[in-house]
Amino acid sequence: MDITRKIIRMHGRNVVKRATSAIPDGQDHIIAASRRQSYSAKREAHSILGVSLPPKEIIDDLLEEYFDSVHWFSLVIYGPTFRRQYDSVADGYAYQSQKGFLILLATVLGIASWYRAETSVSNSKFSNEDWGGWRVRLFAVAETRFLELMDERSLASLQTCLLLGTYHVYHGRPNASLALLGATIKIAQAMGLHREPIRSGSDENEERKRVWWTIYTWDRFASITYGRPLGINDSDCNVSLPADMNEWARPQTENQQGVLICFSTYQNQLSKLYIIASPLIETIFGLRMSSIGKESFTARYTELMEDVSRRLTNWCDQLPTSLRFNFDYDIPFEASLEEKVYRRQALALQLTYDNILIILHRPIMARQVDSLCRSSPVPTHDVNTTWPTISTTMSENLPENPNFSSLIDSSQQWWAAAIRISCITKLPNTAQLATDSHLVGFLAIILFNSAIVMVVYALSDPLSNRAQEAKRNLTRILRLENLLGKRSSLSQQSGVILQDVIQLLLDCETQAMLGPACGGRSLNEETAHSSSSLASYQSTVEDAPHVSQSTNPQTNSSSSTNVSTNPSMDEMLRLNESLSFVQKVFFPVNDFDDNWATPIIPPTQQHVSFGNNSYSNNWSPANADGFENSESYPEDFRTVDNGIYWIWEAS
Known part of the structure; x- marks a missing residue:
């Protein structure tokens, strides 16, 4: 055309x-019609939308909530432009051509209603307002006009889809979010947002750039989170990053001093981070399901990993001071709005960086697990169950001369990233700050991945000092997940599954402690071998901290011949074996007893305090038992869509 x-x-x-x-x-017939209708008389907004928006006083209150809780994290809208458009309809009247903005406004208010309902606002004159009712009615405005949004190629329709998608991924509808992402990408490409504007510098062009890069980072996050191919190819885009511009976090009024903050620096740094990681993300999904040989994959992936790791280090070194996360500092509750914004943004960048490290090192750590899982027996809860070790299959799965130095380096980065993520549990005020914002669901996902990394390490060496450190961190992560569960169903479900995995770890620790005494033999058999040599006895005692999941003496003796001469390889084997062990909780085989999918222990009490700093909002400390009746949990909290945790799948 x-x-x-x-x-x-x-x-x-x-x-x-x-x-x-x-x-x-x-x-677009809607655009053409809007040009004619722009000069027609204004109408009441509810006659255009079909529903009434809240009174102006409530709208103003909700907009303040949105800019406090959501805007700093997801720069979908450009504050100055949005506020000008809102001022034009604040009296309750609008042109028909402003219908797209009215739908966007309703979506913004719907999201703000959810956060206002979940936070304590004792100083608000609307503390008795039915925020939950407003959320349902306001979200229905966009959801009932979904096809209309798809047909209207406008920034407002894109922004509405973005807000709905980013909200649903954290609040119980991840499949709808993924579908919205696909539609949003295509609409944006049809509008040419992936191309550099011919004329630069205007607010409209800067807003277009901001919307595009929000879509880009969402696409990368979704690819990592869902384990799906990228929707945007870097080679198809040439749009530059938006300029750093100050916005009113709180507008200047007669009764309120305005607060100017540069939100966009965070978005640009996040975009740069995903640009660096994109080649590896694309490689994972381009090769993960293909028939490429493991040796070829390892060589190509290791080479790319070294380059990306170097660039990630440079990215960290060049971060602005305001966006560097300080693990030795916990923000006070009386901190300024600007300090809270930058603290949240720094936390989001740190979590994203460490999560990328976990995701990108995963293929190197466990490329051989698929073969192991295919040969694994049906798991049971018997601690005396014999589990196959990866040693028996490594010879046909590993290259003849594997680069173990790169594997060890990957394992160290894996562990270091997981430990850094877990440190958020030691900063209660910062955790509270994240919980009261759009970061709550994102934090739950990252904490969960961190916990599984530590479980894998603990399973590989159940009696080691590192395993004990992992258990201490897991305890704090589980408690924080349970706190986050008050705000997000994703957090709630993740906490239930994490309890299953922790129970598995405790079972394996019990097996490791008892295994050396019996070695998989009965008591009579052990008595018959009581005349074993002193050297054999000493070997058994020295090997106790490094016992693997398998108690099969034949397997252990055969593997020791191949592995004991190479401690690095031994560590890799145990890590791979422990990862496959975790997968039996996530991905049971089809003919497996359905009871295995039921949580082994009841969900943990939802209330906890960290040290002497108790969380606000009436979150009381856990009771002495630490558990509550599992029947009190809604049915949809008992399970979680495994697709969102593809990283722990045997692939």
């Missing part, structure tokens, strides 16, 4: 006057 328009305009005709809305890349 673009060429056709140019040809017709050469002869003095304007193709926009013709109906082209049914032709691909034709003129």
